[in-house]
Amino acid sequence: MLRHIARRLGSLHGQQIFNGLKGISPDQLLSKEIHRHLQSSLETISPISTTSLWPFSSQPRDFSQPNSSWSPEMRKVYDDYIGLCDTDSENGEKQKGPWRKLPSYNRSIKYATAGIHLSKLIQAKARLFTRNVKDQGATFEYVVFVNKEEKRCVCVFQAGHLLEGAPGHVHGGAIATIIDTVTGTLAGFLSGPIMTANLNIDYRSPMPLGSVVLIHSALDRIERKKTYITCKVTSTDESKLYTEATALFVSIGVGHLFGSRN
């Protein structure tokens, strides 16, 4: 199975991966390829482009583009960060800024869904939890910007009406979900394939439904297979603190999702 996946990825990239890496196991190959995908997305995606090296569709939808459900506040913060992605130099030319917008698709690599244990129907229908509702604005509207040099990212998150927990406020599980997603995105970007091992959350203030908040995540440290991330959720002007969290991600080989320990 792993060899089949590795071959598929190899063929999707003109065989250069498979041919050039003889002696490397499919596990290692997939790990390298996933990390390469995450990194290359960051290098190649322009702010409004949906072009990517994503192998399963030539034009996957990037869910982190502005849509009509975004409030003016969400749109403004998005535009501010887009402005930090490209800056004007003294001679008026565009230069790459320190920030990059990450694209966001509604499914992960097909075989990452514990593949062999799931029916083909489930595999075909599997969708990323945070991107599985078609109704724009109903659940998680978010976009992640990464600053590679500073090893941190900021997510602009607008919490939709279907995320209600306490009346009029966002469910703690939904807040945990978006924190896991953002800290996991940063850990995956920095360390390659990872899984959440530990997530600690302190809920400091209730978050009203419809709020637009910033989720600031930063690398704390990397120790062997362990990537530690810190996180703060604030209002967009950063005057109000909603949530604080720390997360531990452990690097995995792809075989991990198929029950093998490596």
Ligand SMILES: CCCCC/C=C\C/C=C\C/C=C\C/C=C\CCCC(=O)SCCNC(=O)CCNC(=O)[C@H](O)C(C)(C)COP(=O)(O)OP(=O)(O)OC[C@H]1O[C@@H](n2cnc3c(N)ncnc32)[C@H](O)[C@@H]1OP(=O)(O)O
């Ligand atoms: C095709 C693969 C694709 C994989 C994804 C790749 C990249 C993703 C990148 C970006 C993703 C984009 C968006 C992100 C979206 C969502 C992110 C959400 C991710 C999740 O939502 S994912 C679901 C929840 N997640 C689980 O379902 C994990 C279940 N669990 C396990 O699968 C294992 O448990 C595992 C892997 C955690 C560790 O297992 P293991 O065998 O690999 O490692 P081991 O046990 O040897 O530990 C090594 C060192 O970590 C320490 N350690 C381990 N666990 C600890 C803990 N809890 N607390 C404190 N320290 C801990 C040990 O003490 C040792 O430390 P030391 O090195 O110092 O001895």
